[in-house]
Amino acid sequence: MPSQRRKFTREEPESRRADLIAATLDLMADAGPAETTVRAIAEEAGLSQGMIRHHFSSKEDLINAAYQAHMAGQLEGSERSVAGDTARARLARFVTASLTSPVVDPRALSLWAAFIHMVRRDPAMRATHEENYLAYRDRLEALVAATLAESGRTATSEELRRLAIACNAVIDGLWLEGGALPDAFAAGEIEAIGRASVAALLGLPLDDGTEE
Amino acid sequence: MPSQRRKFTREEPESRRADLIAATLDLMADAGPAETTVRAIAEEAGLSQGMIRHHFSSKEDLINAAYQAHMAGQLEGSERSVAGDTARARLARFVTASLTSPVVDPRALSLWAAFIHMVRRDPAMRATHEENYLAYRDRLEALVAATLAESGRTATSEELRRLAIACNAVIDGLWLEGGALPDAFAAGEIEAIGRASVAALLGLPLDDGTEE
DNA sequence: CGGTCAAATATACAAACGTATAATTCAATG
DNA sequence: CATTGAATTATACGTTTGTATATTTGACCG
Known part of the structure; x- marks a missing residue:
């Protein structure tokens, strides 16, 4: 044969x-x-x-490459369509994009959990992780600062830091809940709660600016 | 020999x-x-x-038992010292307890990530998970409702639901960030941001009521 | 259109895994 | 103090893992 x-x-x-x-x-x-x-x-x-x-060169090498590819896609998802005439509108769109599929997704949550142990041990993966994480946080803090300034609000750098942390936290938390219980929310509900929450945290109205 | x-x-x-x-x-x-x-x-x-x-009876059985023991400890940590004369004070203390070690801890975050995949596949672990998760969320919603009522604020059940989700999200997000980057926050900072954020989300002051 | 070489497949191998079983040893009991 | 039985250790077994090696094959080139 x-x-x-x-x-x-x-x-x-x-x-x-x-x-x-x-x-x-x-x-x-x-x-x-x-x-x-x-x-x-x-x-x-x-x-x-x-x-x-x-x-x-090894299975570990493949895992590293996969993690890098995934993280790049996640950041790109949040950056998508961050535009608008005002800082307020740009922040609203950033929040919305960060809470929309495929950023919020059971798959993304699963991957995050799957990789976190490797991230903790492998320096190369750790570097990739911190780089992407801090890039997101800085981006959010800059948008918050611009939005406050645009409204004539003043904030010390310490206040700004705390506000950015809180906004980041509510986005992260919604990302977590939306990924863990995808059927527990109506379409667009997580994004709406996210925008309203960031607005409440900043003490500013925060409609999308492009919806009618 | x-x-x-x-x-x-x-x-x-x-x-x-x-x-x-x-x-x-x-x-x-x-x-x-x-x-x-x-x-x-x-x-x-x-x-x-x-x-x-x-x-x-098997390794899997041991893993299940370990998960159950861990989750019970986590819930107990959040419930610890939830007391006070006013609903507002009880909510503040609940938020504080939920954001204090050992609830917020790199170890707790690691365990959460380690178990999430098993939770998704094993029905027994899934049941344990949902039971504890919903217990926490209901507890928070009840505290929020009591706090609003105490302040003479009215809220539809839909508004209440959204507020509870938002409060839960900011707590979850801070839990996540505090566990992932334990050295990025000063002592007591996460708890303070958590109380201030919940206060901003509810539009109510929310000091602890027992600190002086 | 035959020659060449990397791309692929197939197979083999040592190590580690969860599990099963046999052999011991501690402590209680009468 | 001998007996007994469960708790504990030790060892073995089949499977699966990541990796290494040998063999084949597809496509490009002169």
């Missing part, structure tokens, strides 16, 4: 790497880290398991 | 179970779920690995 070796087509390494990263994130989110084995990843990607060590 | 079998003392099954649970939580929080093997647990507890299947 002749070999039953399966047929395959050659692809560019970049494409194969992307496929393996996507398969890794899918498994990590749906099945969990324990089930994310090299064999499961290869099967999910429709490849043989040898491909992992052919395109990445 | 005679046997080098190690000496041991008999303990009550309950005590051994508690030791194994404590070792499991320590490992889960510090080393992560991947390193929490039956051998590592037994070594952490100072016992032989056979003890796990002698006192629990």
